[in-house]
Amino acid sequence: MKPALVNTPVLNTERLVLRAPLPQDWHAFADFLASDRSRFIGGPKDRTDAWRAFGHVIGMWVLRGFGSFVFTSKGDDTALGMTGPWYPEGWPERELGWTVWTPAAEGKGYAFEAAKAARDHAFRDLGWDTAVSYIDGGNTRSIALAERLGAVCDPAAATPDHDDDDVPCLVYRHPKPEGQG
Template sequence: MQPSNQISATPRFMIPERLETDRLVLRMFAADDWRALHEYYSDAECMRYTYRRAQSEAGTWRAMAGMAGQWLLRGYGPYALEEKSTRTVLGTVGLWYPLEWPEPEIKWALARRHWGKAYASEAVRAVQRMVSECVPELSLISLIDSQNAASIRLALAVGARLEREMEFAGAPFHVYRHPRRPAV
């Protein structure tokens, strides 16, 4: 019997590599995105509830590399969040499941100058819809420092509900459960 010359294609990832909303593009990371993301990661106020300190350029690059690596290791990952009209990278939104997390989550992280413009909620809702269509079996949380009032407000605004409090990274965190079927 002769070996087959046909190559069978299998999907690379469990979720689309790109999503769009009216104002936003959620896409896989590009090599230079770390430069725009550094606006977020180098801001001590942005890092207050996550890394607890501003990151160096190398730290930002490693953070982006870790997010990009989630795609290969988990079959899904966070997206670079880009404003459609300007092609400016605002931050990151998407699926995230590092080793120490209790469950997969929807994460968001936007540079401070983009706060208050409803970009994060628009992007999170797009991710919720995509998950309900592509991987409906995936139950998602957002793990939020109990002092992070802005992220708690966002979680509630997109339909997530407080499920429990837990100790995480030496601080009290809240686990917010996202709805399986998001509102339209």
């Protein structure tokens, strides 16, 4: 028997389902982390390091009671990417993060739709009063998504400590969604 995360929320948007990670998501996650597509989040990584990272994703749910959602198209449970609240030990602030795992999911607005739902969940259901996104300065697509979500660059905000200090980390601060305080 494989244990699964239980009692985790499921969010639905017009086109997507956001759910907790499942064992069958492992291969898509590992393939993403092995590819150059993961370069803005510390990749590429071999399968051993990807395994540890996937454990980190699941552990966030267990230790914090929230975490990143895997997003899928409605009617197709194939993992397209991940988004959600993120706050590992040592992070200066609570983060809203996102990744798109497959090129086929790019350019369709899925990341925006999923990240917006996850952001609303963090503010509405988790009671967050602020959230940031830590973004590699070279990741123009992620910067564009943060700005589309209404986030603004906050140069005074602290950044997480990383092994690779020569990569600039930008901090984008998200506004509270309308109607939430």
